[in-house]
Structure formats: structure tokens, C-alpha cells
Amino acid sequence: MSENLIEIQRRIASALITANRQNEAVTLIGASKTVSAEHLRLFVRNGLRDLGENYIQEGIAKQSELEDLDICWHFIGALQSNKAKQAMANFDWIHSVDRISVIKALEKEAALADKTIKVLLQVNVGDEYSKAGCSADELEKLAEFCLKQPHLQLRGLMCLPPFCENVEDVRPYFLTLRDLRDGLKSTFELDQLELSMGMSHDFEIAIECGATMIRVGTALFGKRKNPPK
Secondary structure (H helix, E strand, C coil): CCCHHHHHHHHHHHHHHHCCCCCCCEEEECCCCCCCHHHHHHHHHCCCEEEEEHHHHHHHHHHHHHCCCCEEEEECCCCCCHHHHHHHHHEEEEECCCHHHHHHHHHHHHHCCCCCCCEEEEECCCCCCCCCCHHHHHHHHHHHHHHHHCCCEEEEEEECCCCCCCHHHHHHHHHHHHHHHHHHHHHCCCCCCCCCCCCCCCCHHEEEEEEEEEEECCHHHCCCCCCCC
């Protein structure tokens, strides 16, 4: 188990060298969907601090079991407006904000709780009908609206590009997200925005393209089990 974590960390360091980013850091988020809390505990004790969940109830259950550990929790699944209160209350970062209705719901719940939430805007870089995310054309308007919310901190962009057997084929999608991020920084005079992109099969390419957060599941935890019915 710890060997997987050490190997991923080694590959991250190597990718940073390839990209001439040796002095930069990449946050490794363990994509922990369907991974038991007991299994996760071993990784956290070996230095994995960030965990990402796709389903709110599953994430809350694990948080309860692991509350004695110092973990930064990321919500990385599709978010519906009616789940905004639970997401706001239980996660440190929300990566999957993709429409104004979700921003409004999060702002409302965060205001009631007097809490500030770190959010990323999800972009559908492949224009895939089956995937969440705003279009590139919608992004600037969405970012502008998000920046006006007093209880939301716009901290970056996230994408889930099309799966490509040849990992080099995914590079243009990562570069698109980087260009969109750079455009927002210029337009709104923002100092820093994260790029949450890259998973088990392509995170090294993502790092070469500027990723500051990667979401790794299978390469860390092994092949996923089928989720419970």
C-alpha cells in the first residue's frame, strides 16, 4: 500500500522535472470512491493528506470513521443544487461547480453557516454530452458570477477530459484548460488559480501541462470494487 503511494510521489517528482517545474508542488488527491475507510486510514498514516469523494453520503460516512485524522476533503463528483448544503458543510474543496444554480445554492448555504468555501469550476473540455461541466464559452460568465459571491472563493478549474488509450492524445485537453485558466487570471486579475486535472492513467501528462492538483484512484488504491447497491 505505502509502496503505491511512494511510487506515485516518485512519478510526480519526475513529471515536474520533465516540465521544468522542480520548485513547484502538486497536490495528490486520493480519489477514494468505493475505497473503505479502513483502507484509507493506512494511506493517510503514510502521508496522504487529501482525499476526494464522488458521492456525498459515502464521503460523510468515511469522514465520521476517520475524524481522528488530519484530512483535507475534496468533493470531486457531479454536484446537484439540492446537495449544496451537505457539500458545503462536509468538504473543504468543491471541484465540480459548473452552473449558476449550483453557485447560488452554495452561496446561500455558506452564508447561513457563515462559512467560506473553496470552489473550482468544472469545464467540459471535450464537449461530451455524458459529462458535467460548463462549456469553454460559458466559463468567463460563470467565473464572473462566482467571484461576486462573498462566501465563495474561486480557486481554480477542473476537467475530466475524454479517455484516450494513447495518453498523448489527452494533452490538448489539458492545454485547453490551462489556457482557459490563464485567460481568467488575466481578465479578472487573479494571482493564482489551481488546475485540477489528471488521473491514474494520465496524471504525468497533466503535470507537464501545468496541473497543480491530480486525482488518482486506481494507481493508489488498486482496482475499484463495484459500489454497493
